[in-house]
Amino acid sequence: MSEYAIDVEHLAKKFGDFEALKGVTLRISKGEIFGLLGPNGAGKSTTINILLNLMDPTSGRVFVEGVDMTKEPNKAKGKIGLVTQETIIEPELTAEQNLRLFGRLYHMDEKDIDKKIDFLLALAQLTEFKKVYAGNFSGGMKRRLDTVKGLIHDPEILILDEPTTGLDIQNRLRIWELLKRINKERGVTILMTTQYLEEADAVCNRIAIMDHGKVVAMGTPSQLKQSMGRGSIIEVSAEKDALATIERILKKETGREPTLQGSRVSVSVEKDPAKALGRVITAMEKGRVKFDSVSIHEPTLDDVFLKLTGSSLRDSAESGGGESNRMMRIFRGGR
Numbered sequence: 001m002s003e004y005a006i007d008v009e010h011l012a013k014k015f016g017d018f019e020a021l022k023g024v025t026l027r028i029s030k031g032e033i034f035g036l037l038g039p040n041g042a043g044k045s046t047t048i049n050i051l052l053n054l055m056d057p058t059s060g061r062v063f064v065e066g067v068d069m070t071k072e073p074n075k076a077k078g079k080i081g082l083v084t085q086e087t088i089i090e091p092e093l094t095a096e097q098n099l100r101l102f103g104r105l106y107h108m109d110e111k112d113i114d115k116k117i118d119f120l121l122a123l124a125q126l127t128e129f130k131k132v133y134a135g136n137f138s139g140g141m142k143r144r145l146d147t148v149k150g151l152i153h154d155p156e157i158l159i160l161d162e163p164t165t166g167l168d169i170q171n172r173l174r175i176w177e178l179l180k181r182i183n184k185e186r187g188v189t190i191l192m193t194t195q196y197l198e199e200a201d202a203v204c205n206r207i208a209i210m211d212h213g214k215v216v217a218m219g220t221p222s223q224l225k226q227s228m229g230r231g232s233i234i235e236v237s238a239e240k241d242a243l244a245t246i247e248r249i250l251k252k253e254t255g256r257e258p259t260l261q262g263s264r265v266s267v268s269v270e271k272d273p274a275k276a277l278g279r280v281i282t283a284m285e286k287g288r289v290k291f292d293s294v295s296i297h298e299p300t301l302d303d304v305f306l307k308l309t310g311s312s313l314r315d316s317a318e319s320g321g322g323e324s325n326r327m328m329r330i331f332r333g334g335r
């Protein structure tokens, strides 16, 4: 038996001349909640599609619970439950009927399906909606039903492609809770993709950051954040014409090289960050620099992402509002 739930080696995928995956290696242990984090086009869905045998890799190997996907695809696929990027729920069927239909697609017998339905509805907190048509469900309820549907055949691994994209923060939190319960109570290994930093941070034990078809960093959320050093991040946002001056001030007052991204300039400061912040603000006031806000915060996954890729995930994915951990932000008035 393999110690890994998912073992992917040197996965490459070309579409014509375009290299969507450039040698992705992932070893996911049993019982992990593993996140593939990356912006649009990073290669998350391509990786997942290959794992699900929906697509052949150009090269590389895939093992699922020790089973070689190329040699025994059906056996490997049977170990995986899938929740696709688009919710797939039949509106004219009830919650119960939706689960039943899905169980039949897996050729399960009716008795086994019956045994699972109440359990899965309870897990999704949808018990009282068993006989209600799914067309009447809210977006969050549909997504929860869709999520537990992937567990009907008792898979060892659940793979979810962007499980909370498009949901509001309350519904997103309920999906997070549901995923943690599935993992903890059922011992199911979870592999999920996400564009949300705070989701990866809150839910996943381990994360691979993907960009342009490569894994650029891998580790627990705290390992990744610690890779930024022990300092705090000072960040100033402003309109375009002030950014160069702000970069100069940040460099002069902190002695560190700032990073410019969009309308923000940031720098990591290890020694006395609060004092450095004071110096930066004083210098900006003195130079009559127009800025929108200044903030100081502990490193987030976004800072890690920015450092590694030179671009920010915060710009490509709308934030769920969870990034304000110990962040102090000062807004400049009167603009």
Ligand SMILES: Nc1ncnc2c1ncn2[C@@H]1O[C@H](COP(=O)(O)OP(=O)(O)OP(=O)(O)O)[C@@H](O)[C@H]1O
Binding pocket: 015, 018, 020, 038, 039, 040, 041, 042, 043, 044, 045, 046, 047, 195
């Ligand atoms: N069938 C295909 N033919 C050609 N190019 C493709 C195909 N599928 C994906 N690509 C390209 O491969 C790259 C990776 O796509 P992929 O769907 O894996 O990204 P992703 O990380 O899932 O992004 P998103 O967050 O937008 O879902 C993209 O540049 C995409 O345009």
Ligand SMILES: [Mg+2]
Binding pocket: 044, 045, 046, 085, 161
């Ligand atoms: Mg995708």
